[in-house]
Amino acid sequence: MNLLPLVLYAAAGVAYAIHFARRSPQAGRVATTVLILAALVHTFVIGMQTMEVGHVPFANPSRAISTFVWLLTLSYLYLEITTDERAMGVFIIPVLIGLQTIPALSPGAEARDPILDSPWFWVHVSSLLFAYASLALAAVLGLTYIVQFKEIKKKHLGYFYTRLPSLQTLDFMNARAIAVGWLFLTIGLVSGAVWAAQARAVVPDDPNLQAMSSLVDPKILFAVFAWAVYSFAVLARRTMGWSGRRTARLSVFGFAIVLLNLVPISYFVTTSHTF
Amino acid sequence: MHLFLVGVSHRTAPVELREKLDFSSRDVGAAVEVLVTRSSAAESVVLSTCNRSEIYIASTDAEQARQEIVAFLSEYHQLPRDAFMPHLFAHRDMAAARHLFRVAAGLDSLVIGEPQILGQVKEAFQAAAERHCTGPLLTKTFQWAFGVGKRVRTETGLGEGAVSVSFAAVALARKIFGRLEGRRVLVVGAGEISALTAQHLRSQGVEEIVITSRTAAHADALAAQVSGRTVPWAQMRRAIAGADIVLTATGSQRPIITREDVQAVTGRRRTEPLFIIDVAVPRDVDPSVSEIEQVFLYNVDDLQGIVQENLERRGAEIAQAEAIVAEEVARFTVWQRSRRAIPTVVALRQRFDDIRRAELQRLEPRLSGLPADARARVEDVTRLIVEKLLLEPTEQLKALPDEETQAAYTEAVNRLFRLGDAESLEASAPEAEPTDRPREN
Numbered sequence: 001m002n003l004l005p006l007v008l009y010a011a012a013g014v015a016y017a018i019h020f021a022r023r024s025p026q027a028g029r030v031a032t033t034v035l036i037l038a039a040l041v042h043t044f045v046i047g048m049q050t051m052e053v054g055h056v057p058f059a060n061p062s063r064a065i066s067t068f069v070w071l072l073t074l075s076y077l078y079l080e081i082t083t084d085e086r087a088m089g090v091f092i093i094p095v096l097i098g099l100q101t102i103p104a105l106s107p108g109a110e111a112r113d114p115i116l117d118s119p120w121f122w123v124h125v126s127s128l129l130f131a132y133a134s135l136a137l138a139a140v141l142g143l144t145y146i147v148q149f150k151e152i153k154k155k156h157l158g159y160f161y162t163r164l165p166s167l168q169t170l171d172f173m174n175a176r177a178i179a180v181g182w183l184f185l186t187i188g189l190v191s192g193a194v195w196a197a198q199a200r201a202v203v204p205d206d207p208n209l210q211a212m213s214s215l216v217d218p219k220i221l222f223a224v225f226a227w228a229v230y231s232f233a234v235l236a237r238r239t240m241g242w243s244g245r246r247t248a249r250l251s252v253f254g255f256a257i258v259l260l261n262l263v264p265i266s267y268f269v270t271t272s273h274t275f
Numbered sequence: 276m277h278l279f280l281v282g283v284s285h286r287t288a289p290v291e292l293r294e295k296l297d298f299s300s301r302d303v304g305a306a307v308e309v310l311v312t313r314s315s316a317a318e319s320v321v322l323s324t325c326n327r328s329e330i331y332i333a334s335t336d337a338e339q340a341r342q343e344i345v346a347f348l349s350e351y352h353q354l355p356r357d358a359f360m361p362h363l364f365a366h367r368d369m370a371a372a373r374h375l376f377r378v379a380a381g382l383d384s385l386v387i388g389e390p391q392i393l394g395q396v397k398e399a400f401q402a403a404a405e406r407h408c409t410g411p412l413l414t415k416t417f418q419w420a421f422g423v424g425k426r427v428r429t430e431t432g433l434g435e436g437a438v439s440v441s442f443a444a445v446a447l448a449r450k451i452f453g454r455l456e457g458r459r460v461l462v463v464g465a466g467e468i469s470a471l472t473a474q475h476l477r478s479q480g481v482e483e484i485v486i487t488s489r490t491a492a493h494a495d496a497l498a499a500q501v502s503g504r505t506v507p508w509a510q511m512r513r514a515i516a517g518a519d520i521v522l523t524a525t526g527s528q529r530p531i532i533t534r535e536d537v538q539a540v541t542g543r544r545r546t547e548p549l550f551i552i553d554v555a556v557p558r559d560v561d562p563s564v565s566e567i568e569q570v571f572l573y574n575v576d577d578l579q580g581i582v583q584e585n586l587e588r589r590g591a592e593i594a595q596a597e598a599i600v601a602e603e604v605a606r607f608t609v610w611q612r613s614r615r616a617i618p619t620v621v622a623l624r625q626r627f628d629d630i631r632r633a634e635l636q637r638l639e640p641r642l643s644g645l646p647a648d649a650r651a652r653v654e655d656v657t658r659l660i661v662e663k664l665l666l667e668p669t670e671q672l673k674a675l676p677d678e679e680t681q682a683a684y685t686e687a688v689n690r691l692f693r694l695g696d697a698e699s700l701e702a703s704a705p706e707a708e709p710t711d712r713p714r715e716n
Contacts, residue, residue: 023432024430025429148450152447152450152451152571153565153571155573155577155580157581157584161450162435162436165453166449166450166451166452166453167450167451167452167453167548168451168452168453168454169453172453241546241547242546243546243547244546244547244548244569245546245568245569246546
C-alpha cells in the first residue's frame with residue numbers, strides 16, 4: 001500500500017531535478033502537481049490504515065516512518081506554496097523517497113497494545129513526527145545555505161548560485177522551520193514523559209516501561225540531546241544574534257541526531273521504545 | 276501584401292549616422308503617420324532606439340515601397356541620400372520577420388540578450404497602433420515577435436546574469452540579502468562607478484545611502500543625486516557598523532579599511548552578513564577582511580570575472596535562442612502562406628455562393644408556396660452543402676507546402692472555377708485573419 005506513494009514521490013523527484021537543472025518552469029509545475037498527487041494518495045493510504053487500526057498509524061516503526069514522510073511532504077508543500085520557491089524540492093524529495101522505501105518494503109503490522117490507548121501517547125507520537133518533519137526541512141535549508149554561502153564567499157558563483165533563493169530567504173525559512181520543530185519537539189517529549197508516568201501507574205511491572213523510565217533508553221537519550229541542540233539554536237538566535245551559517249550548521253547537526261534516532265536506533269538498538 | 280523592412284543598426288551604421296536617423300527624440304507616431312498617408316504603404320511601424328532605426332511597412336509593391344522609404348528618410352531627417360544609403364539594410368517577407376524576431380529576442384542587440392529591447396519593440400508597435408497605422412499583417416507579425424521575445428527569455432538563459440560591474444554588484448547583494456528594502460548602504464568615495472551602483476541599489480529600494488568622501492563636495496553631489504546623506508570622512512569607520520553593504524571607490528594608494536576596522540564593528544553586527552564591494556584600483560579594502568566569517572568581500576576584478584562569465588554563459592545560449600527564432604519563422608511562414616491562399620478561398624466561396632443563390636432564385640416560384648420555416652430550412656441546407664463541399668479544399672489550399680505548389684494550385688482552382696486573376700482578388704481580401712496563435716501580450 002505504501003508503494004504507490006513511493007512511485008509518485010520518485011516521479012516528482014525526477015520532475016524537481018529537471019526543474020532545478022534546466023530551470024524550466026513547466027517542469028516545476030509538473031513537479032508540484034505530481035507531489036500534490038503523491039500527498040493525496042499517501043493521505044488516502046494513511047486514512048485507510050487509520051480506519052483499519054482506529055488511530056493514525058505510528059505504533060510501529062515502518063508505519064511511523066510512512067506517517068513522517070507524509071507530514072514532511074505536507075510541510076514542504078506548505079513552504080513551497082507560501083514562498084513560491086521550488087528550488088528546495090530537489091533536496092527534500094530524495095529524503096522522502098529514501099524514507100518511504102522502508103514502509104514500502106516492510107509494511108509491518110500495527111501493534112495494538114491497550115497501554116498505547118491514551119491521548120498522551122497520541123500527542124507524544126504525532127507531535128514528534130511533526131517536529132521531525134519540520135526539522136528535516138530546516139536541515140535541508142541549512143545545508144543549501146552552507147553550500148551557497150561557500151559559493152559566494154569563495155567568489156565561485158556556480159551551479160547553486162543561479163538556482164537557490166537568497167541567503168536571507170534560506171535563513172528566514174530555516175529559522176521558522178527550527179522554531180516550529182523545536183516547539184513540537186518540546187510538546188512531544190513532555191507528553192511522552194507524562195504518558196510513561198501514567199502508564200507505569202497502571203501497569204507497574206511492564207518491562208518496556210521500566211526501560212523507558214531512565215535516560216538509559218537510547219531513544220530518549222538521543223531525543224533529549226537533539227532537543228538540547230535545537231533549544232540552543234533557538235536561544236542563540238534570540239539572545240546572541242546567531243543566524244546564517246552557524247544556525248544552518250546546527251540545524252544539520254540536530255537533524256543528523258534525529259535521523260539516527262528515527263531509523264537505525266528504532267530498528268537495531270532499542271529493545272523497548274520501538275518507534 | 277508584402278512585409279518590408281528598411282533600417283540602420285549598430286551593425287551597419289556608426290553612431291553619428293544613427294543619431295541623425297533617430298526617430299525617438301521626435302514623435303515616432305507622427306513619422307508613422309506621414310509614412311502611411313504619403314506612401315503606398317498600407318501599414319507602418321517605426322522602431323527607433325539608440326542602436327537602431329528600422330521602418331517596417333506592409334505594401335503590395337515592395338520596390339516602390341523601398342524607394343518611398345528612402346525618400347521619406349531623406350526628407351524627414353533632411354539628409355542627402357548618399358549619406359545613409361550605403362548603411363541601409365533591407366529585408367522583405369520572411370527575412371524581415373526573422374529580423375524582427377531576432378531583434379525582439381535580443382539577439383541583434385549590442386549587449387546580447389539585453390532586456391529593454393522587447394519593451395521598445397512593444398512601444399514602437401503601440402505608437403503606430405494608436406495612430407491607426409497598423410493593419411492585419413504588421414499586427415500579426417509584431418505580436419508574433421513579442422511571443423518569440425518572451426519564449427527566448429523564458430526558455431533560454433540569453434538575458435540572464437548581470438553584464439555590467441554595477442549590476443553584478445547589485446545581483447550579489449540580492450543573493451545575499453534577498454530583497455534590499457530596509458538595507459543600509461555606505462558609499463566611501465564618490466566616483467562614477469559608485470554613483471552608478473548606488474543608483475541601482477536605490478532603485479532596488481535600499482532604506483538609506485550614507486556617503487562619505489575625503490572631498491566633502493563630491494559626497495554632497497552624490498548625496499543629492501541618489502538622495503542619500505553624508506557623514507564626515509573621519510566617521511567612516513564608525514559608519515561601517517551601521518551598514519549592510521559597503522561600497523568603496525576612493526583614489527587612495529593604500530587600503531583605507533583594514534581587517535581591524537571591520538573586526539571592531541562586526542562584533543556589534545553579530546552574525547548578520549556584511550557585503551563589501553571594493554571597486555577602487557588600487558584596492559581600498561585589505562583582502563584579509565574577507566577572512567572574517569560574515570563578510571563577503573568583492574573587488575573590481577571579482578565583479579568583472581562575474582560579468583565575463585555571464586557574457587560567456589549568454590553566448591552559450593545563442594544557439595538555442597536562434598533555434599527558437601528559426602522554429603518561429605517556420606511557423607510564421609506557414610501562417611503567411613495560409614494567408615496568401617485567402618483571396619482564392621474567398622473567391623471560391625463567393626463563386627459557390629453565387630451559384631447557390633442563383634439556383635434558389637430560379638426555384639423561387641416553386642418555393643414561394645412553402646411556409647416560412649421550410650424556406651428557412653432550404654436556405655440552411657443549401658448553405659451547409661456549399662460549406663461542406665468547400666471545407667476540405669479550403670484546408671488543403673491553406674496547408675500547401677511551398678510557394679510553387681501554392682501558385683500551381685491557385686492557378687488550377689482559378690481556371691477550374693473561372694475565378695479571374697488572383698492579383699485583383701488580393702486587393703479585395705478581407706481583413707479578418709485566421710488566428711492559429713493566441714495573443715501573448
